[in-house]
Amino acid sequence: MMSDFAFERPLILWLLVVAVYCLVKCRARESALIFPHLSIVKKAANKKSFLPEFLKAVAIFGTILALAGPVAIDRTHEYHKKGYAIVLALDASGSMKEQGFDPKNPFLSKFDVVKDLVKEFIQQRKNDNIGLVVFGSVATIASPLTYNKEVLAKLIDYLDIGIAGQKTAINDAVVQSINMLAKAKAKSKILILLTDGIDTASHIPPDVITRMAKKYHVKIYTIGIGRKRDIDEPYLKWIAQQSGGRYFFAKDARVLKKVYEYINRLEKSEIRGKEFVKKDELYPYVLFVAILALLGYIYIYGKRGF
Structure with missing residues (x-):
C-alpha cells in the first residue's frame, strides 16, 4: 500500500503567489494620528502587530489550500496470479x-x-x-x-x-x-x-x-x-x-x-493486476484552521478598536 498527497484542483495554488505579493506590497492604509511621544507608540505597535498579521496570512493561505482540494490517496494493488x-x-x-x-x-x-x-x-x-x-x-x-x-x-x-x-x-x-x-x-x-x-x-x-x-x-x-x-x-x-x-x-x-x-x-503464468484508490478529503481540516485564524484576527483587531 502506498499513500500519496495531492491536490484535486492544483491550479488554484497559483493564488498563493498573488496572496504573498499582496501581503508584502498591498498593506492597508490607516488614518494618521497626531500623538506625542510617537517612538513609544511605534515600539508598542510593533510588539503587537506580528500575531494579527500571522493569523491573517494563515487565514488566507488556508482558504486557498482548502479551495485547491487537498487529498490523501491510498493505492492498493491486488494481483491475481494464475500459476x-x-x-x-x-x-x-x-x-x-x-x-x-x-x-x-x-x-x-x-x-x-x-x-x-x-x-x-x-x-x-x-x-x-x-x-x-x-x-x-x-x-x-x-x-x-x-x-x-x-x-x-x-x-x-x-x-x-x-x-x-x-x-x-x-x-x-x-x-x-x-x-x-x-x-x-x-x-x-x-x-x-x-x-x-x-x-x-x-x-x-x-x-x-x-x-x-x-x-x-x-x-x-x-x-x-x-x-x-x-x-x-x-x-x-x-x-x-x-x-x-x-x-x-x-x-x-x-x-x-x-x-x-x-x-x-x-x-x-498469467498475472493480472488491479489498483484500488481511496481518497480522503483533507480540506475540512485545512479550512477549520483557516477559520480559527480568521476569528482570531477579527477578535484581536476588534479588541484594539480598529
Missing part, C-alpha cells in the same frame, strides 16, 4: 552417467547437465507450484509441490545417478507424478518428463497412465535426450499426444536448453 502446478520427472538411471552431452563441458554427465538446466527452468517459474519426481528402477518423490524455489534448487544439487536404481521406469514415474498433481488446486497441471532410455522396469500398463492424465487434466510434455536409437520415441510421442502435450528430442545440452525455454513460453 501452474508442475511436476518435473527426471531420469536418474545408470545411462544418465554418460558424458559428452554438453560439448562445452564434455566431462559432465548427462544428469549433471540436466540438473543445471532444470534449476534454470525452475527459477523462471516464479508463480508456480513445482514438485520433483526422480526415477530409475522405481519412481520416487524427491520433493512435493512447493513454491520455495531455493529449497528445490538445493535439493536438486543433492540428487545423483542411481539414486532410484539403474533401470528405467517411465510409466511408474508418470503415475507418481499424476498422483501428486491430482491433489493440486491449480487449474493448469503440467508434467515434464525427461528420459534418455526405454521403459524397462515399470509395473503399470500404458493405458492406465493415459486414463489418469485425462481424469485429472494433466498435460504431459515428454523429452528424449541423447541418441535417438536409445529412446522409444513413438511411445514418448504417444504419451504426450494422449494428454494434449508434446514430445521433444534434444541431442545435446544446447537443444535441451531451448526445449525448456520453449515450454516456459508455451505455458506462461
Whole structure:
C-alpha cells in the first residue's frame, strides 16, 4: 500500500503567489494620528502587530489550500496470479552417467547437465507450484509441490545417478507424478518428463497412465535426450499426444536448453493486476484552521478598536 498527497484542483495554488505579493506590497492604509511621544507608540505597535498579521496570512493561505482540494490517496494493488502446478520427472538411471552431452563441458554427465538446466527452468517459474519426481528402477518423490524455489534448487544439487536404481521406469514415474498433481488446486497441471532410455522396469500398463492424465487434466510434455536409437520415441510421442502435450528430442545440452525455454513460453503464468484508490478529503481540516485564524484576527483587531 502506498499513500500519496495531492491536490484535486492544483491550479488554484497559483493564488498563493498573488496572496504573498499582496501581503508584502498591498498593506492597508490607516488614518494618521497626531500623538506625542510617537517612538513609544511605534515600539508598542510593533510588539503587537506580528500575531494579527500571522493569523491573517494563515487565514488566507488556508482558504486557498482548502479551495485547491487537498487529498490523501491510498493505492492498493491486488494481483491475481494464475500459476501452474508442475511436476518435473527426471531420469536418474545408470545411462544418465554418460558424458559428452554438453560439448562445452564434455566431462559432465548427462544428469549433471540436466540438473543445471532444470534449476534454470525452475527459477523462471516464479508463480508456480513445482514438485520433483526422480526415477530409475522405481519412481520416487524427491520433493512435493512447493513454491520455495531455493529449497528445490538445493535439493536438486543433492540428487545423483542411481539414486532410484539403474533401470528405467517411465510409466511408474508418470503415475507418481499424476498422483501428486491430482491433489493440486491449480487449474493448469503440467508434467515434464525427461528420459534418455526405454521403459524397462515399470509395473503399470500404458493405458492406465493415459486414463489418469485425462481424469485429472494433466498435460504431459515428454523429452528424449541423447541418441535417438536409445529412446522409444513413438511411445514418448504417444504419451504426450494422449494428454494434449508434446514430445521433444534434444541431442545435446544446447537443444535441451531451448526445449525448456520453449515450454516456459508455451505455458506462461498469467498475472493480472488491479489498483484500488481511496481518497480522503483533507480540506475540512485545512479550512477549520483557516477559520480559527480568521476569528482570531477579527477578535484581536476588534479588541484594539480598529
